[in-house]
Amino acid sequence: MMEHTEGGNRVIIEGVSPEIDGGRFPIKRIIGDKVVVEADIFTDGHDVLSVALLYRKEGDPNWIEIPMEFLANDRWRGSFVVSELGQYQYTLTAWVDRFKTWQQNLAKKVEAKQDVSVDFLEGAQLIEEAIMQPTKRDTKTMQDWVASLHSSQVSASAKAKLVLGDRVTAVMTRYPVRRSVATYPRELTVVVDREKARFSTWYEMFPRSCASGSSRHGTFEDCEERLSYIAEMGFDVLYFPPIHPIGQTSRKGKNNDPVAKADDPGTPWAIGSEEGGHKAVHPQLGTLDDFRRFIDKAREYGLEVALDIAFQCSPDHPYVKEHPEWFRWRPDGTVQYAENPPKKYQDIYPLEFETESWQELWEELKSVILFWIEQGVRIFRVDNPHTKPFAFWEWLISEVKKDCPEVIFLAEAFTRPKIMYLLAKLGFTQSYTYFTWRNIKWELTQYFTELTQTDVREFFRPNLWPNTPDILSDYLRDGGRPAFITRLVLAATLGANYGIYGPAFELCENRRKDKESEEYLNSEKYELKQWNIKSRNSLKDFITRVNGIRRENPALQSDLSLCFHPVDNDQLICFSKRTEDLSSLILVVVNLDYRYKQSGWIELSLEEVGLDNNRPYEVSDLLTDVTYRWQGSRNYVELDPRKIPAHIFRINRGIAKSKN
């Protein structure tokens, strides 16, 4: 029997997919997903290979082995299902299968009526080698086969029939003699998240502005009364800006005034005062008990509360006195405040991650997350993660998810593309995107194709926001109500994860502080607001419908199937999403021009969606409940911003077919 030798190491495994940066980073999946793995696997010469995909739940010492299937051009494919939260590993193994090689050559020789008497003896040898492994019962069977192959009583055709038959193949596959075994040198990782990591509908709200009909500071109790309003609209995540005590020193006044008036509440992102830091609740909002009760209440409405994590301090934060070594001190004995010259943020002290006490700092920040997890929070929206070390986030998220794999981290990094992608690779569950500034057909098409149809989809889960407390875009400012509708439909259908900052959004608030910045006039960041959520002009009912469509149509609950379709008008954008089995198939058409009616012909590839070119089919607009009868790949659409500037069609495959 030939031994495995270094020199006999003949099998190559390369081009493994999915694999992020040579295995440096994990891919992401949702519980219940199938992980499909492909690789280029080959050997020298003409020998036949057997290939297996290996996977295991993290911590399990044993690999589960799944045979891989040959596709073409040296490409192999296999898959496994991830059924638990946490991490899985996968890798590959392949070996020269001399018995299969021998069978294949034998079949060809038999076909060509060549003398194969010596081949039978070789086959007997191979079966004998395999006998080393099997159970008693199989041993007997295999010994019988060896005897038959040696026997002069058995005809050549009977021998050939035996060894090329299913039974021999099955047994020999069960006890493979693996020669030149190659194991892929890397163990690749899958992070498995819960469903909400892929499909979530966020509503951002300042709790302090929730005292309905009153100018006083809102409380968690006031927020409870707002829950039905938010839940009715169909949101499932309620995200609060920081709820911690706010500093007094250098507090900002209304409209970012460097000097605050006595009753100005300050920005919630200037965290920390005598009343506590990142583990405390701003007294005017209520107590920690109130907050916990609020979380429970929200859950009854199907709303999960997300907290803002902003790792920075006001000058009054307890850390400044207790841990001066966590800040950068200037030669004049002051602490370096945040600045982006010539801009100054005197109310914010950044943490100094280059401190020699970085380990203590990291541990303390981790304890902040664990503290809020203990209070019942499982979703964190992280403020400006790109201004803290990358290594810190990778450590923090992996530490937290070890015990709480259900935690979701949303990265609020509006920065350069490579940094946004790196943060996602390092562990952030979801990420803000450039959607906020992508308004034109080509840029939306290009950007969302990159996010959903390249390797980026393996690690980056987009969360789309048409507005935030920091960003009132030109498009919303200029376009008003039709623009708000357009951006809502785009966010809610391009992104399985999306959110709005309300009530500013549903009330179509579009007044800017000035021309230079994207800040709101009288921004809620610096003052209490009273929103008239019962306004006749509110988009509440429209949002309710859109979120209902998302809930009822699984096609809209993932981004992986996103596909753009040509329209002969640059102001009209058209795209579809579908489930793998085509049971849910949604086609969206949006008029990007908030001023004028636009019309055009959209072009669908009907085969792709299982439709017949020669039969009419129905498309039902879920926004208006109007159904159209279409035929062929080209169909006419017309959208008026003064009415509803979008269609969300459900394509009814079944109905059309049964009617014809």
Add this chain to the structure above:
Amino acid sequence: MMEHTEGGNRVIIEGVSPEIDGGRFPIKRIIGDKVVVEADIFTDGHDVLSVALLYRKEGDPNWIEIPMEFLANDRWRGSFVVSELGQYQYTLTAWVDRFKTWQQNLAKKVEAKQDVSVDFLEGAQLIEEAIMQPTKRDTKTMQDWVASLHSSQVSASAKAKLVLGDRVTAVMTRYPVRRSVATYPRELTVVVDREKARFSTWYEMFPRSCASGSSRHGTFEDCEERLSYIAEMGFDVLYFPPIHPIGQTSRKGKNNDPVAKADDPGTPWAIGSEEGGHKAVHPQLGTLDDFRRFIDKAREYGLEVALDIAFQCSPDHPYVKEHPEWFRWRPDGTVQYAENPPKKYQDIYPLEFETESWQELWEELKSVILFWIEQGVRIFRVDNPHTKPFAFWEWLISEVKKDCPEVIFLAEAFTRPKIMYLLAKLGFTQSYTYFTWRNIKWELTQYFTELTQTDVREFFRPNLWPNTPDILSDYLRDGGRPAFITRLVLAATLGANYGIYGPAFELCENRRKDKESEEYLNSEKYELKQWNIKSRNSLKDFITRVNGIRRENPALQSDLSLCFHPVDNDQLICFSKRTEDLSSLILVVVNLDYRYKQSGWIELSLEEVGLDNNRPYEVSDLLTDVTYRWQGSRNYVELDPRKIPAHIFRINRGIAKSKN
């Protein structure tokens, strides 16, 4: 002073290019080439980075550091020149440059007329930190700067002018205080070859058919008389099939007849007889001394002799008796001969690389290469490398090139694409390609774009062959003389490396043995041939001209600039090559239809080649010496297979401009 800490490791280096399979394989360059390296490099926050490219000749303990330049979107670029044969390493390093960061912020604050008195003290600290390193003279200077920054006698504007000035910048760049230094974890390799690896013109010939005007077995002496003929045509590599003793057992007769007649010479690839094996010369060709003399003679004609390395044995090879453990023995006591069922090659015994004595076998095969290197051979064409273990080739080539970096290995692997690419990655200097079977415009365009405009160019150097002793393509068989001209022009201009198997090629030999295979009728592999090289119909003069054009026009001596241009006729293909400085600019147009005249409009992007849309320019057909005056991007061409079915234009940029 802040110490570098693990937690302070803030710089990311990724997306390094060129880098093959995560650094597993080297890139290839020619002596004198510039290696341009790019990478994505960034840190958290807004700090300024400094980035350096590090490189060294293999064996040199010291890295040479080259500053890299910022491009855009976090991309950096640097380059170095490889001036010696052998291997180089390169990697990258980057660090947070706190002084540059400070300068940049200071400049913005000064611009905004902010108070910067504390900033000056910070700058003084940074300069003091840097003083640790410099020479005495610089120490004094820097101490003076620190004093100035502290001095109340020096005005703020004078301080700002000082620290933002070129002198301070230069000195502080010389003594950088490197914080958060990141070094790319991989050292990447460049294999540097000689010029001929990129630009070579091959002529394959059976020496035994060189006895001009006689039917006797040719000798090396006869070959000497053929040298002027080959050299005049402009070839620079003369490649011989195996020159070793040929086995008698199971020798093949004419046209691959399983039974040889007494005077049949056998195929040169059935290597080994009582007269010796891979280190011996077939006695009928001459002696080893004759061969060495022939190599010298060839060199006088500018021809380098390439040998065929076919690691396989005839049944009579001395290895079979001396090293039975290097072969696979069957249960009936015979050696397994080569087969590809149902085909049998009884005259060939493959070596058994899965032998337990694989180390001795590898060493012996290496000694074969070293033996021929000692005789003066520096180019090896390796027969069927894909049927031997990949690890063997990687080891063999790297072992040989350690002492002889000038050796060139050409891989004759006509196999599946991933295997062809892997062999190139493992070390083969040049590779056969699918060119032999690519005849249609779209497939030529697609294939050569893949070879020259993707990462493949970093490791795979195509060598284009319109014919070989094994392959008379359908196109040549059916098209005859015009097809031979077309394929010659394509090979010689698409490929800076190309070769022909002659005299079959120049004599337009196009008779097939049968319809099923690509074998020549009366193939030279099995018999002596007498070629009438003086035939009036020979393509000798045409080949001479084409090879002359290659020699005189540097654009054709590399494949990296290859670019296809649209023609509104699928039978016409048009492409260009150019030097980086555009001093050599060649445009090729070929009629792929060997039957009919074809015409069409070609479309050039004039800006790309430095031409003016509004001025006429001249294109000189180097095949016919006819010059055309063209204007604009669209120009008409017409090519007749009964005349010359190709243009090789030199575009004269200078002349056209001076005439207008």
